[in-house]
Structure formats: structure tokens, C-alpha cells
Amino acid sequence: MELLWNFLQSTGFAQMTFGNAVMIVIGLVFVFLAITKDYEPLLLVPIGFGIIVGNVPYVATMSLGVYDDWTGPGGLQGSSVLSLVYFGVKYGLFPPLIFLGIGAMTDFSTMLSNPKLVLLGAAAQVGVFLTLLGALFLGFTPMQAASIGIIGGADGPTAIFLSSQLAPELLGAIAISAYSYMALVPVIQPPIMKLLTTPEERRIRMKPPRVVSKRERIIFPIAGFIICTMVAPGALTLLGMLFFGNLLKESGVTERLANTARNALIDTVTILLGFAVGASTQAKTFLQAESLLIFGLGALSFAVATAGGLLFAKLMNLFLQEKINPLVGAAGVSAVPDSARVVQMVGQQADPHNMLLMHAMAPNVAGVIGSAVAAGVLWSVLVQ
């Protein structure tokens, strides 16, 4: 009888707290939104299910959760399977591997054909730093503020990488905020784009991009990596993997490696990363007033990044003879390729025959580089 009683006391039902129940419902909502509304399903299904797994309560003596790792009394043998999966998040292994896959599927030729559009990717990173200021104002520590600010880079792996290094206690809220707003780019960006541009500006047509040679596409990842990491060594890991993946793709002699990187590898790591992030998002850290502030700051960062790219494009037009359609600046928010598609959509509302998609891809991919550089800078400055 005592054995039965002890067993009943060890069940999840007996251990369940209000926080656990709320988090499980949140996980279910994410899975529901991902499946029925197609909101970033490749991330929200693993994250949502991970939240459910990570918030089922268990007896403290059982080593089952992501935080029951080898630093506990049981050592490596006593660590849980989930903690071994979480290793890749905690020590920043998974995001660079995802960047390897992203590099292997990215085509930088639109950026190479119109190099001045690279600056729009830089301008959009102003959202990162202005959000950092806002987070500091609200009372977050500098490391937390940097982790929140990088949401404005609109790059999930970068946000997870930086927050896992600087503010792991906010990782769950930051990851969910980043991916949620990336899914909401078609909702967030258009009103800002229409507010900051005139109908005449939205109708500007740009010259078709030039053809980029294979040699340029091979040399760029090598030179781009050296240039960026000499300026910002903190970006070494992310940019190294990004440009390495791109070289695998463009060299033409490592197609099977590139194919693996952009298919099997990135899918495997995405599953593990999303699941581990979800499992680490627990009630005691997520159900705080801070999480609401993080969601608010996340929305602000996307809005400021969009405005930053747009306004910089208008500034550049003061000095250019061949004008840039300022809508293209909004694609500096590196939610590839969604923000470029939004530019195309808003541009076609003003002129149905204006094809802006390929032009918008230039600042879009430049923004990936820019957000990685921003993360590297913040890591270098704050870890010293």
C-alpha cells in the first residue's frame, strides 16, 4: 500500500503546479498555431512540443530534465538525455551548424550584383542596438539587454546563440519572441513601410541586377569571412560556418557536402535545437513579467529595424542618381526570405509590374551577415 502511495505521489498529476499547467497549454497553443496557421512550423512544432515535455513535473530525485546535467551529484552517468541534447544549445554548438546549412542554401549573387544594397542590411541592425537601450532603460542587465536586442536581428540561430552565452535564463522567452515575430513579418512590416514612404517612392523601378560570375561567387565567401572577422572577431563562429557553407555550395566540387549541410544536417539540428529550447522554457523563468517586456521589446526591435533600413535607403537616394526603391530597405531585416517577399508584395500594390524581390534579397542576405556581426560585437564587448 505504501508502495502504491509513493508511486501515486511520484506521478505528474501529484507534482503538477499551476505554472506547469500554463506552460503545457502554451506549448499546445504553439503546436496548434504551427500546424493550423502555418506559423514557422519547422521551429514552433519542436519548440511547442519541447515546452510540453519540459514542463511535465517529476520527482526531484529522478534525473529527467534539461537542467539535470553532469554537474549534478550523479556526474555524467546521472545526467539526463534531455540535458545531453541541451548541451548543443547551452554551449552554442547548434546555431553555428544551422548557419552552415543556411550558408549552403544562400545565393549571394543579388548582393554581389548591387553592392550598395549591403548597407541597407547594416542599417537595419540599428533595431538591435536601440532595443538594447530600451531594455537597459527597463532595468535589464547589459547581458540580458544585448540578448533581447539581438531579436531585432530577426535571426533565430543568432538570437539563440547570443542569449545562450549571455543570458541563458531568458533563452526561452527570447527564442519564442524571435521566431514568433519572424512569422509575423508580413503583419508588422507593411504598415511601417507605407507610413515611411510615399506612393511615388514605392513605384521606383530599379535596374535589373547584373550577371555575377562564378569566380565572384567563389571568392566572396572567403574574402567576406576574412573581412568581417578581422573587423569583429566575435562573429568568427557564426560567420565562419555561414561562409564555409556558402563555399561548399559555390565551389562546385563539394556538392554532396553542400547538399548534406542544407538538408539532412540543418533539419537534424533544427529538430534538436527547437526541442531543447522548448524543453528548457520552464514556468519559473518564463511566466514572469520580464517575459511580457521581452515580447514588447521584440516587437519594437522589428519595427525599428524595418524603419532603419527604409530610412537609410531614403538617405542614400539623396546622393544616388540611380534611385533605390526605399521599400527594399525593409528587407534588411534578415528574416530570409519573408521580408523580401513582403517588399515584393507592398511594391506590387503600388505598381503591379514592379519586380522588387531579387533586389530585396540583397539587403535580406546582407542582414544575416550584419546580425551575426552585431552579435559578435555584443559578445566581445560584454564578455570581456
Add this chain to the structure above:
Amino acid sequence: MNFSMQNVIDGQGLEITIVGITIVFSALAMISLFIAALPRVLTVLDPYLPAAAHEHGHASPAVPPSGEDERIVAAIGLALHHRQQGG
């Protein structure tokens, strides 16, 4: 939570912002300049690094269309044109 501008000052927010934006812009501006200069650099390097030596393309050589192929293409084009016209 303690909302205050003093938090921004204590956290060196402005310094981090200015340094960060400067470095991001510098890195991407340097990339932009490199990309702009690259075609000219490759033109200078052409005698030593000809483009043909790096074309590892596995595509088959272009075959000029035969007369029969041209007739087939023309027929397909005409059919598509009639379809678009609603015929």
C-alpha cells in the same frame, strides 16, 4: 523592474550602441567596397586566373537546335499563344 535612464548610463548603453553600429557598418561597408572592386580585380587577374579554368560546371555543352527542334518549339509557342488568347 526599475525604469530609469540611469540604468542606460550604468550599463554603458550609449557607448555600446555607438561602437556596435560603427563596427557593423564598417564591416558591411568594407564588404560592399570589396564586392564593387572585385570585377576589376578579376579583370587584372584574368591572365593568371582565367575564368574557364574555374568553370567546373557539369552541364553538357550547348547543342544548337536542329531544324526539327525549331519547328517543335514554334508549334508549342503557337499552342500556348492560342491558349492564352482563350482559343
